[in-house]
Amino acid sequence: MFWGVNNYDSDWFGFNQDGDQGEQIDDDQKEQSGETLRSKTAGIYLIDETSDRQQLPFLVTLQNNTGYWDALDAAGIKSRFADPDVEQLDAKYKAAVATVGTPCVLFLADDGSVIYSKTTPPTTAAIDDLLDSKTKDLPR
């Protein structure tokens, strides 16, 4: 089970759940109880080594679900995909990527700071589960 969601074909995707390399959340954010990650998130950054995609095709499936990302955008949560080799990727995002590994998803506050980072979940439903989590309940 991955974030309460098990609706992907793990054999086909070849996703190694044991490859979940950890996550981080800012201590100040953690202490604010009751708020969901969705209410605090202004942007979602999905970062993957492009060479990951052949082994983890769910990354392509996530990218291709433009309707999901457009709906988030309309709700005030922007999204973007990047390779960690992008020169202009901000140092604080590169630091988060270095901690979590790739592929990873970064949830950003409206000042651009990283609220939470996590190995990229395999489905948009799992991302929604994360967004709807209370920040105090998010696993480290």
Next chain:
Amino acid sequence: MLESEVPSDAPHDQIFDDGAGHFVRTGNIAPETKPVTTMATIADKLGVLTRDGIEKILADPNRKTARERFPASWIKNQGRRGSCNAYAACAATERARAVRRLPRVELGPEFLYSQINGGSDRGSMLDDGMRSMITTGCPPKEFVTYESYRKSQQSPEAYANASRFRILEPYALNSDEELATAIALNFFCVVAVHVANPWFKLDSNGVVMPTDGPGNHAIAVDDVRINSRGEYEFDHPGSWATTYGDQGRGWITWNRHMRTTVRYHQFFAIRSTQDDPHGDTFV
């Protein structure tokens, strides 16, 4: 455009009637031997996807086809110039930005063409366009004069803004399995084809009629499908406006259109783009 306006005395730089009464020009120089590349290939770096794996990606109901995602408003027109390489590279780069959900920016391919044509409007080579997009980049079209082709015609503003739009080191590709894998994984590709008169006729499935030769034209490839015979077909946005093909597009296959050209040209897949430091601010 009058045919007499365009100088053309080289096999790579030819003029055709697109069947709709418009003259169109090629411009892709075929070297005597294929350039040696240090780029990693799709097969070496990623491995190719199986046909079943590609079918599953294509069958995803949330996946939009390139024709849905990049409709006629994305089709370019290289006009009177032999700038197909630059137009193909810019078309692929713009799409790579779109997949990253970056704002749409129309690039000015004439700038790129001026960097790789040796100072005259007599065509260019595929890998030169690729290298220039990595190192120099290409500015938005508002900084570039349409149909310009000399470096001296490019403004200081064009040079100043070119590096904002560059690509990461691409992957090389040499087979239809690699091309299909690249497209399925959301990479946009630039390949060479050999345009002759049949190129302007599409069959009932929208597939370009067969043409063969060393490759006199560069195109972007932005989609793949599998036909009833299990063969990959690749969608390409042309650079001859929407009067060409089906709203500017046509499907091609490896055996009909690329099996010879790949022996002369290094096809490549754009895996990602750099960010525009001035315009791609996120949150």
